[in-house]
Amino acid sequence: MTESRLPWYGRGPSDEVPPVLERVLRRPSHDERAWQELWHLLATEGTSVSAASFAALPYLRDIVRAGETVAADRALELAGAIVAGVHQDHGADELIRTLARVIAELRRMVARRLTDSNLPPATAMALFRAHLAFARATVWSLAEYDFEDGFYRVECPHCRIGVTVAIGNYGRYSAQRDWDRGDIHRRPLTQADPGDLDGLAAWMHTTARHLGLTPLAEGLTWLFGRAECPACASSFVTGDQYATENEPHHSSDGPVPPGGW
Ligand SMILES: [Zn+2]
Incomplete structure (x- = not known):
């Protein structure tokens, strides 16, 4: 697989994203470093997104579709963090409109995952936030929920x-x-x-x-x-x-x- 094969229409750090994304796609549950790099490139500091972030959503959706649980949860969590940034100044409004079906599918996928009452608490919380992001409840996806x-x-x-x-x-x-x-x-x-x-x-x-x-x-x-x-x-x-x-x-x-x- 070469870097140039991945169709890519993102902007921002677009040169850096495809090779890292390809590494994740190749071994979605085994390349810890590639996931960390992907987070850094697509949801910097956990929140800051660019057009390249949204361009990655179909690939993250494909990882969830592939069905390997650990990788699927990671993909849903990252996709949620990206979609929670929908109101930022990313210049990707046009691109995001073309992704409505992808986001709807991610929402159905995370809803299915949330029926599992045995998720580790950190995963449960991340997927809870992701669902809220996919459902356009951005403020609740990003809320602190500090009740102490x-x-x-x-x-x-x-x-x-x-x-x-x-x-x-x-x-x-x-x-x-x-x-x-x-x-x-x-x-x-x-x-x-x-x-x-x-x-x-x-x-x-x-x-x-x-x-x-x-x-x-x-x-x-x-x-x-x-x-x-x-x-x-x-x-x-x-x-x-x-x-x-x-x-x-x-x-x-x-x-x-x-x-x-
Ligand atoms: Zn009053």
Whole structure:
């Protein structure tokens, strides 16, 4: 196999990608270094993508199709990190439109994989994020999910003041952040009943629980529970408000993919 045989239409580090990709394609579960190089080239620092990254998606899809579990999980994880960068300034919008079917297939593949409740926690978390990326819920693919020391800064949808929502071991509250006095006018959060969650939040919670990601499932019931504005006392769902303010596609075509959750 020669480097020139791989059809390549990426930009950016396009000269460097095909040889590394070929190495991965040749021995998808055995070339640790090639995978590391591929991550470096296609999702630099785990997040920064270029047109070459998206051009690699059909090849990563083919690795998943080949069915070898370790390699398939790696390919899905890297593909998820790439697709999570869809809103970056990569100049690949045209290319990405041609990849809609590939991304839809990746989504079906990762959904199948997520039915396995015995995944190692790190793999489970990576594939959970990948599924969210393929389903266009970019903000949730990239969220920190730090429920030990987590803060979400949102606007009250009613009076528009900045509200700090804390979900951590030290407390779960909404507050106004004062640089001198810390979090003031604290109000306790109301935890959601998992049975009352719907749409994306329900999918996330059910999947997290199925995968044994217990702190994530628990944290989501606080994130998608209600917070009270310290200024005007109206209440809102923290996660919904956070997504509205941070999801680039939220207002145009929404985070719910065709076919729903
Ligand atoms: Zn308010």
